[in-house]
Amino acid sequence: MNVFLSASIRGGRDMLSTYIEMCNYLQDSGHDVLSWHVADPELEKTESLLTEQEIYIRDMELLEKSHCMIAEVSTPSIGIGYEISSALHRELPVLCLHTPDANVSAMILGDKRIITKEYDSGNAMKEKIDVFLNCINKP
Numbered sequence: 001m002n003v004f005l006s007a008s009i010r011g012g013r014d015m016l017s018t019y020i021e022m023c024n025y026l027q028d029s030g031h032d033v034l035s036w037h038v039a040d041p042e043l044e045k046t047e048s049l050l051t052e053q054e055i056y057i058r059d060m061e062l063l064e065k066s067h068c069m070i071a072e073v074s075t076p077s078i079g080i081g082y083e084i085s086s087a088l089h090r091e092l093p094v095l096c097l098h099t100p101d102a103n104v105s106a107m108i109l110g111d112k113r114i115i116t117k118e119y120d121s122g123n124a125m126k127e128k129i130d131v132f133l134n135c136i137n138k139p
Helices: 018-026 043-047 052-064 078-089 121-138
Strands: 002-006 068-072 092-097 116-117
Touching: 002 018, 002 078, 018 068, 018 121, 043 116, 052 078, 068 121, 078 092, 092 121, 116 121
Parallel strands: 002 068, 068 092, 092 116
Antiparallel strands: none
16 A cells, blocks of 8 residues: 655654654555655655755655555644545545654544544554554555
């Protein structure tokens, strides 16, 4: 399955290890993470070589090729919100994951089209991902 992984970039990279774990888990499970760059420790350096428009076009093209979106929303990010809105506009299934202490926006929690799940460990996060992907992958 083509997965669009969304995570905070300019909003803060404190959870980079979690993004890497998510990306690796999805790839190890046989999925193609089209937006793997969000888990790249060198992302800020490589994205600094791109214009704002190039970043936008790249991400929207990747989203267009995706079967679903998985977003880590513990760190507030306008970019993630924009990508979620774009995924919903394309009628893609969206899973938003967050830690128990996260202050998740009501715009995410209140939209019934978005599946929002809290996780407190790497294993719990992986379980939530598996349940989501299994549900949307049924004919």
